[in-house]
Amino acid sequence: MLRLSTLSSVSAAALVALATLSAAAPARAALVTDPAVTIAPSQDAFVYEDLPTTVMQQSFGGAYNGILAVANTDLSGHDLFAYVGFNLTGVTLNTDDRVTLHLYVDDGTTIGFPFQNPSAAAPALVTASAATSAWNESVTYATIPTVASTPAASVSVNGVNQWISLDITDLAKDWISGAQTNYGLVLQMPNPDAGGLVAVVTDSSAGPNPAYLQIGAVPEPASLGLLGAGMLLLIRRKK
Numbered sequence: 001m002l003r004l005s006t007l008s009s010v011s012a013a014a015l016v017a018l019a020t021l022s023a024a025a026p027a028r029a030a031l032v033t034d035p036a037v038t039i040a041p042s043q044d045a046f047v048y049e050d051l052p053t054t055v056m057q058q059s060f061g062g063a064y065n066g067i068l069a070v071a072n073t074d075l076s077g078h079d080l081f082a083y084v085g086f087n088l089t090g091v092t093l094n095t096d097d098r099v100t101l102h103l104y105v106d107d108g109t110t111i112g113f114p115f116q117n118p119s120a121a122a123p124a125l126v127t128a129s130a131a132t133s134a135w136n137e138s139v140t141y142a143t144i145p146t147v148a149s150t151p152a153a154s155v156s157v158n159g160v161n162q163w164i165s166l167d168i169t170d171l172a173k174d175w176i177s178g179a180q181t182n183y184g185l186v187l188q189m190p191n192p193d194a195g196g197l198v199a200v201v202t203d204s205s206a207g208p209n210p211a212y213l214q215i216g217a218v219p220e221p222a223s224l225g226l227l228g229a230g231m232l233l234l235i236r237r238k239k
């Protein structure tokens with residue numbers, strides 16, 4: 001009898017532990033914790049002022065499906081805007097989490113547009129702002145969504161073949177809390193290039209170095225690449 005009651009009290013304890021675990025599981029699944037979590041775009045697109053009714057990624061045999069492109073040229077009619085959306089349903093943030101958009105800047109001169117690359121001599125400021133109305137993968141220059149007047153983040157791009165990042169934590173918090181509807185991000189170049197024809201061309205979700213959103217506790221300087229971020233993580237863990 002003693003054995004049995006001991007066994008059954010152990011089993012009961014195990015069951016309580018299991019019940020506790022499974023009760024806690026849904027909350028844990030939704031909680032985003034370290035190390036960083038990455039989220040792929042739910043949709044992305046770019047539009048070209050010169051081809052106002054052309055779905056750029058879906059035309060030209062899909063030649064531009066792998067890129068996003070941003071430009072604000074002094075030439076009239078050649079601006080480029082890019083759009084990136086993320087499904088954040090079920091995502092919650094810890095107080096020290098940062099939400100960062102990562103984009104890989106391509107050599108835009110190889111993709112067939114008559115644009116120049118940003119450089120140290122001619123850096124290009126790129127902003128990420130909240131879209132404030134709906135868009136989808138079929139967006140064209142003629143059907144662009146409205147955009148928030150103040151950008152959520154900006155980054156100066158001074159070269160190609162490198163990662164750039166934009167910290168959109170405050171905007172993401174508003175999306176997650178419902179304070180703002182999540183229509184995704186608009187990437188733009190707010191300042192016209194000084195007489196040039198500069199475009200920032202990045203990989204889309206379909207490119208070799210796909211765009212992604214990173215959620216994690218490590219704050220990242222805008223210019224820090226993936227390797228740098230990884231090293232920073234290691235350094236912090238060693239403490």
Ligand SMILES: [Ca+2]
Nearest residue numbers: 044045057137
């Ligand atoms: Ca797309």
Ligand SMILES: [Ca+2]
Nearest residue numbers: 072073074079
């Ligand atoms: Ca312009």
